Amino acid sequence: MTGGVRGAWRAPRTVLALVVPPLWSNRVLPALELPLRGxxxxxxxxxxxxxxxxxxxxNWLSASGFRWGLGGAAAVIAGYVVALSIPAVRRLPLEVAERVPETSTLEWIALHIPVGTVLAEEAVFRGTLDPLLDDELGPAAPVVGALDFGVWHVHPARAAGDPVAVTVAATTLAGLVFGWLRRRSGSATAPALLHLAINAGGALAPVAARWIENRR
Incomplete structure (x- = not known):
C-alpha cells in the first residue's frame, strides 16, 4: 500500500518541483519587494x-566536482583575459549599464553573485531538480531541467531591461551545460564554479576594461 501511494505521488511531485522555482523567481520574490540583501x-x-x-x-564536497568545476572556471577566466587584451573587444564592456545600483561592485561579487545567485540556483536546479528529473524522466530530463532554469530568468530579464526571449534562450543553453557538468561530475559543485566564473567575470569585465583604458 505504501509503495502504491508513493508511486501515485511521483508525477504530481515532479510537476510541483518544476512549477515552484519559476513561480518563486517570477511571482513570489518580486511581490515581496525586498532590497538586494533581502x-x-x-x-x-x-x-x-x-x-x-x-x-x-x-554532493558539494565531491572531488570530481571540484576538478571539473575548476577546469571550467579556468577556461572562462582565460576567455575573459583574452577578450580584455583585444582593444576592440575590451571597449564593449564599457557600454554595459550599471546593473546593481543598490550596492558596491565588491559586495555584488563577494556576496550576491556567489550566494544569492550561484549557490541558490545551483542548489535548486543542479542539486535538487536535475537528480529528481533524472529519476523520473530519463533522457528528457536534461532539456526539461534546462528549460525550467531558463524560465526562472523571465522576471530578472524584465527588471534589467533585457530581451526576455534572448535571456531565456541563453540561460536555457547555460542550463544544458551546467546540467551536463553535474551529471558528468556527479556534483553540483562543478556547475556552481563555472556559473560563478561566468557571472563574476561578467561583473568584473567593465571594471577591468575601464582600468585598462584609463592606464592607456
Missing part, C-alpha cells in the same frame, strides 16, 4: 527549503 537572503532560504522538500543531492 532578496539574497530570501533566495538562499528558498533554496534550502526546496532542497529539503524535494530531497536535494548536491
Amino acid at each position: 532578496r539574497t537572503a530570501a533566495n538562499v532560504a528558498f533554496a534550502g527549503l526546496y532542497s529539503g522538500v524535494f530531497d536535494g543531492r548536491p
Whole structure:
C-alpha cells in the first residue's frame, strides 16, 4: 500500500518541483519587494527549503566536482583575459549599464553573485531538480531541467531591461551545460564554479576594461 501511494505521488511531485522555482523567481520574490540583501537572503532560504522538500543531492564536497568545476572556471577566466587584451573587444564592456545600483561592485561579487545567485540556483536546479528529473524522466530530463532554469530568468530579464526571449534562450543553453557538468561530475559543485566564473567575470569585465583604458 505504501509503495502504491508513493508511486501515485511521483508525477504530481515532479510537476510541483518544476512549477515552484519559476513561480518563486517570477511571482513570489518580486511581490515581496525586498532590497538586494533581502532578496539574497530570501533566495538562499528558498533554496534550502526546496532542497529539503524535494530531497536535494548536491554532493558539494565531491572531488570530481571540484576538478571539473575548476577546469571550467579556468577556461572562462582565460576567455575573459583574452577578450580584455583585444582593444576592440575590451571597449564593449564599457557600454554595459550599471546593473546593481543598490550596492558596491565588491559586495555584488563577494556576496550576491556567489550566494544569492550561484549557490541558490545551483542548489535548486543542479542539486535538487536535475537528480529528481533524472529519476523520473530519463533522457528528457536534461532539456526539461534546462528549460525550467531558463524560465526562472523571465522576471530578472524584465527588471534589467533585457530581451526576455534572448535571456531565456541563453540561460536555457547555460542550463544544458551546467546540467551536463553535474551529471558528468556527479556534483553540483562543478556547475556552481563555472556559473560563478561566468557571472563574476561578467561583473568584473567593465571594471577591468575601464582600468585598462584609463592606464592607456
